[in-house]
Amino acid sequence: MTPTMPGTAYPRRATLLRVAAVTWVLLISTGVVVNHVTLTKLADTAEASTVDTQIAALEQRLAELSQDSEQSRTRPPAVPQARYDADRQALDRRLSALEQSLGDRSADAALQAMQARIERLEARPTARPAPRPATAPGTAPATPPKPVEPPFRVMGAELRAGERFLSILPAESSALNQARLLRPDEEEAGWRLTAIEGDIAVFQHGTETRRLTVPAR
Numbered sequence: 001m002t003p004t005m006p007g008t009a010y011p012r013r014a015t016l017l018r019v020a021a022v023t024w025v026l027l028i029s030t031g032v033v034v035n036h037v038t039l040t041k042l043a044d045t046a047e048a049s050t051v052d053t054q055i056a057a058l059e060q061r062l063a064e065l066s067q068d069s070e071q072s073r074t075r076p077p078a079v080p081q082a083r084y085d086a087d088r089q090a091l092d093r094r095l096s097a098l099e100q101s102l103g104d105r106s107a108d109a110a111l112q113a114m115q116a117r118i119e120r121l122e123a124r125p126t127a128r129p130a131p132r133p134a135t136a137p138g139t140a141p142a143t144p145p146k147p148v149e150p151p152f153r154v155m156g157a158e159l160r161a162g163e164r165f166l167s168i169l170p171a172e173s174s175a176l177n178q179a180r181l182l183r184p185d186e187e188e189a190g191w192r193l194t195a196i197e198g199d200i201a202v203f204q205h206g207t208e209t210r211r212l213t214v215p216a217r
Helices: 009-074 081-123
Strands: 152-160 163-170 180-182 191-197 200-205 208-213
Touching (some): 163 191
Antiparallel strands (some): 200 208
């Protein structure tokens, strides 16, 4: 075993400490450089992303402004607010006046129509049923009179000297010797012969006219 001299142990320890210190400094410097590079890259990436976002936002805003400008160009000119308010108030007044006029006119027309109808109803005479003739109890109502029959019957027509005569016979007789000839405007028992129309003999009895058939011979 070689003995260590007391004078040589201290310089060796100092050398080791220097080497350790330098190594430590190098490690720290390397870490700082690596961190700096990393931070720089991150900053550049973040800045680039922010710039891209801002550019996209600006482009979108530019497109919206272009669209608004185009719409403003094709849009009719706006009416001033004061003029719009004045026109609206005038229109409201005209509508109110028109509604009031129509309401008054409708009410007047309905009232006039009702008044005219009432006047017509008042002027119309009230129809009252005709009173029935009082009949005595136990008496039958009067029957209408039977038509008066002529007291003769027509036998036929004859032509004498160019003039037509009507041959008649009393209703209760069948004897031919009781027959009589009538010419127009002659009468028998109140029955006046007015005309001979073919096979029809027309008689007048008071206000009654009878048409008797002339038998063919």
